[in-house]
Amino acid sequence: MSLTKPVQIEVDWEALARASAHPLRISILEVLGLDGGRTLSPKELSQELQTARGNANYHVTELHKAGLLRLVRRQPVRGVVENFYGLAY
Numbered sequence: 001m002s003l004t005k006p007v008q009i010e011v012d013w014e015a016l017a018r019a020s021a022h023p024l025r026i027s028i029l030e031v032l033g034l035d036g037g038r039t040l041s042p043k044e045l046s047q048e049l050q051t052a053r054g055n056a057n058y059h060v061t062e063l064h065k066a067g068l069l070r071l072v073r074r075q076p077v078r079g080v081v082e083n084f085y086g087l088a089y
Contacts, residue, residue: 018066024051025059029068032087039072039086060085 027049032038040048046056063069069085076082 022059024049024055025063028056028059028063029087032069032085037087039084041082041084043082 028045031045031048032040042057042060043053045060046053049056060069064071064085068088070088072084072086074081074083
């Protein structure tokens with residue numbers, strides 16, 4: 001029987017609270033957590049949450065900066081690169 005040491009994670013609780021305080025950010029985290037974890041672009045999130053694409057993109061970027069989302073892949077689409085995000089945990 002092997003025992004593993006618990007992993008200690010440093011958490012900036014103030015930054016976490018600030019990053020997840022907006023209702024749209026909470027909705028984004030909820031949608032990405034559905035079905036065992038989904039990977040979506042800000043465009044797809046804006047369609048699913050019925051909000052402006054720019055608004056979804058801004059909040060996804062802020063959640064990514066806070067370490068709550070991770071960039072899963074980048075895909076070229078008609079001359080631009082579309083980013084797809086998933087939950088960081």
